Amino acid sequence: MSVVAIVGRPNVGKSTLFNRICRRRQALVDDFPGVTRDRLTTSVEVEGRRFVLMDTGGFLSGDPTDFAEQTRRQVLLALDEADAIIFLADAKAGLHPGDEELVNILRRSDKPVFYAVNKVDGREQEIHAAEFFGLGTDRLYSVSAAHGYGVRELLEDVIAALPEEWADDPQDPDPPVRVSVVGRPNAGKSTLVNALLGEQRVIVSPVPGTTRDAVDTPLEWEGRRFVLIDTAGIRRKGKTREKLEKLSVIKALDSIDRSHVAVLMVDAVEGVTDQDLHIGGTIQERGRGCVIAVNKWDAFEKDLKRIRMFMQDLRDRFRFLPFAPILTISALKGKRVSRVLPSILEVFDQYNLRVNTGMVNRVLADALEKHEPPLVSGRRLKFYYATQPSTRPPTFVLFCNYPDRVHFSYQRFLTNQFREAFGMDKTPIRLLFRERARRGENRS
Numbered sequence: 001m002s003v004v005a006i007v008g009r010p011n012v013g014k015s016t017l018f019n020r021i022c023r024r025r026q027a028l029v030d031d032f033p034g035v036t037r038d039r040l041t042t043s044v045e046v047e048g049r050r051f052v053l054m055d056t057g058g059f060l061s062g063d064p065t066d067f068a069e070q071t072r073r074q075v076l077l078a079l080d081e082a083d084a085i086i087f088l089a090d091a092k093a094g095l096h097p098g099d100e101e102l103v104n105i106l107r108r109s110d111k112p113v114f115y116a117v118n119k120v121d122g123r124e125q126e127i128h129a130a131e132f133f134g135l136g137t138d139r140l141y142s143v144s145a146a147h148g149y150g151v152r153e154l155l156e157d158v159i160a161a162l163p164e165e166w167a168d169d170p171q172d173p174d175p176p177v178r179v180s181v182v183g184r185p186n187a188g189k190s191t192l193v194n195a196l197l198g199e200q201r202v203i204v205s206p207v208p209g210t211t212r213d214a215v216d217t218p219l220e221w222e223g224r225r226f227v228l229i230d231t232a233g234i235r236r237k238g239k240t241r242e243k244l245e246k247l248s249v250i251k252a253l254d255s256i257d258r259s260h261v262a263v264l265m266v267d268a269v270e271g272v273t274d275q276d277l278h279i280g281g282t283i284q285e286r287g288r289g290c291v292i293a294v295n296k297w298d299a300f301e302k303d304l305k306r307i308r309m310f311m312q313d314l315r316d317r318f319r320f321l322p323f324a325p326i327l328t329i330s331a332l333k334g335k336r337v338s339r340v341l342p343s344i345l346e347v348f349d350q351y352n353l354r355v356n357t358g359m360v361n362r363v364l365a366d367a368l369e370k371h372e373p374p375l376v377s378g379r380r381l382k383f384y385y386a387t388q389p390s391t392r393p394p395t396f397v398l399f400c401n402y403p404d405r406v407h408f409s410y411q412r413f414l415t416n417q418f419r420e421a422f423g424m425d426k427t428p429i430r431l432l433f434r435e436r437a438r439r440g441e442n443r444s
């Protein structure tokens, strides 16, 4: 997901603009538990485009003579993290030497920057705004964040400058395997990505010129095509040392969304944390394939009893991802890194499976026979037939008389039967229950 940052001197109206953009739009990502507060970031949708909006203001503290330096740091940070930048100045206050300094920094960047003068909501301000032409920027937007004037026009241009969004072609029978590598800070994501790219038989394709592709890395292994999602984001170690924790969480969620298979990296030394479970929960929720890579295995004390306990605990805590293969690796030492791609492929091939309707119904009939559906309010739950309308992940529709009342445990039973019969033990699958179509209606 692209990031748009609003920068500018204190009091120019950054928060007001931020709120105006968020106000009418539904904020999609709220606070995550366990994530420290950093710059105000929120995911918004404007004109059908989803992006992360970042307000760099409101963090100045202490000595006002420090403001200039603090603002400068925020701008550098924004340049690091954002895909597009809105620079805001204040027409009421007029042109300030601080504005010029920031503009000079922004000019040196190759990211799209939109220069806007805020508080243009009176004749006097209009005249004031003219001063800003002295900054020599190509285009200057006049806006009033408080009243909304000019904001739409500004946003339209910002959105047009954002990198292309990715979408999987549902018709492509043989798409490259899209892989995200996610996990807590310091779990070893960039070490693993570097190790994978350095693998002898991995061919890293030359990166085509588009912005989006420069962020992801296409590669080939054993004649199969992969794309590592957001490799640039993983490998880039922020020039500015501060970490935008919330932003990295939003980005991780976005990478999961864009992938078929997520490699969830867990730090063996630290053990499983709530944040790991939170990320794992998202993978499950979004119906993505998953490989759990327990990293830093070299530093884990090799005591059989401890290993057994660790593994049991891991399985137990990730019990909502029963289909995820677990690998113990050392990204640093290269131990078992060569197992990662094959494991991803195994998951992906199952993730992609299609079963014909005859087979689905035979397996359903067997399951019903093995374990009769329970009664619902004294009446028999009846299943009529089933189909698999889609895949990635394999999704089955089961027609029955009480679709809303299929007990969770029976759903789980059917899920397990399907997994076993169709060889789908390593992929998430979805079962949807629908009322039987009436005669004459389209059954699919």
Ligand SMILES: Nc1nc2c(ncn2[C@@H]2O[C@H](COP(=O)(O)OP(=O)(O)OP(=O)(O)O)[C@@H](O)[C@H]2O)c(=O)[nH]1
Residues within 6 Å of the ligand: 008, 009, 010, 011, 012, 013, 014, 015, 016, 017, 056, 057, 058, 059, 060, 118, 119, 120, 121, 143, 144, 145, 146, 147
């Ligand atoms: N007249 C007018 N005032 C505005 C406009 N936008 C913001 N303001 C006012 O400007 C002041 C500062 O606005 P903020 O949004 O807090 O500014 P900021 O840039 O986020 O400030 P920091 O958090 O200190 O960096 C507030 O009093 C706003 O009401 C506008 O379009 N017109």
Ligand SMILES: Nc1nc2c(ncn2[C@@H]2O[C@H](COP(=O)(O)OP(=O)(O)OP(=O)(O)O)[C@@H](O)[C@H]2O)c(=O)[nH]1
Residues within 6 Å of the ligand: 183, 184, 185, 186, 187, 188, 189, 190, 191, 192, 234, 295, 296, 297, 298, 299, 329, 330, 331, 332, 333
């Ligand atoms: N002992 C050991 N250390 C490792 C291993 N993999 C990574 N590390 C170390 O763990 C630290 C973090 O590794 P990174 O690859 O930067 O982790 P990351 O997940 O990309 O970190 P963030 O950028 O903070 O999200 C580094 O000091 C690595 O050298 C491993 O397999 N074993």
